[in-house]
Amino acid sequence: MSWFTENPWPPIILLIIAAAGMLAVWSSQKRAIWLAGAATAIAAAGAVFLVARAIVTEAERVEKKVHEVAEAFERKDKDGTLAFFSVQRPELRALVDQALEWVDLPNGVDIKDMSVRLSNENTRAITRFRANGTVSYKKLGSHHAPSRWEVTWQKEAGDWKIIAVDRLDPIKDEKRQIFDPRP
Numbered sequence: 001m002s003w004f005t006e007n008p009w010p011p012i013i014l015l016i017i018a019a020a021g022m023l024a025v026w027s028s029q030k031r032a033i034w035l036a037g038a039a040t041a042i043a044a045a046g047a048v049f050l051v052a053r054a055i056v057t058e059a060e061r062v063e064k065k066v067h068e069v070a071e072a073f074e075r076k077d078k079d080g081t082l083a084f085f086s087v088q089r090p091e092l093r094a095l096v097d098q099a100l101e102w103v104d105l106p107n108g109v110d111i112k113d114m115s116v117r118l119s120n121e122n123t124r125a126i127t128r129f130r131a132n133g134t135v136s137y138k139k140l141g142s143h144h145a146p147s148r149w150e151v152t153w154q155k156e157a158g159d160w161k162i163i164a165v166d167r168l169d170p171i172k173d174e175k176r177q178i179f180d181p182r183p
Helices: 009-029 032-054 058-074 078-082 090-102
Strands: 109-119 124-137 142-156 159-168
Touching: 009 032, 058 078, 058 109, 058 124, 058 142, 058 159, 078 090, 090 159
Parallel strands: none
Antiparallel strands: 109 124, 124 142, 142 159
């Protein structure tokens, strides 16, 4: 079950349905109590929405980081992209540096189907997502490439840093080599 700050729509929809029901009863009985109840339910729905927008959970922070690192990679911002990776993982940073040289995403990347799982008292997170887009590898032509990724994040000095990246088969979720040319 998702906490309402990550998905406020179920309680909002229930409150709107309750308000509609109270308005229906009010229209037949014309008692002010039903109208006041409907107004209260609508106000509560608005309050739930505003509270949900104001509270940013760790999972939402990590999800935002996934989009930010993808945008930095698309722009070929080497320093910006490497800033998302832990300095404790030089081999991973070298792989990212190589990917920045070899891989182009001319039309950007579309990230979908994201899940975030937090552990270790919210100091480690694993994100799984699909990334689809047109990929050019070593400037040897381009093709549409669906992919699935699992990225492990560690909280370091109050900021989320990537400590592991696994490319997965888009259908079977089996691990693949990062530079596997198969879509």
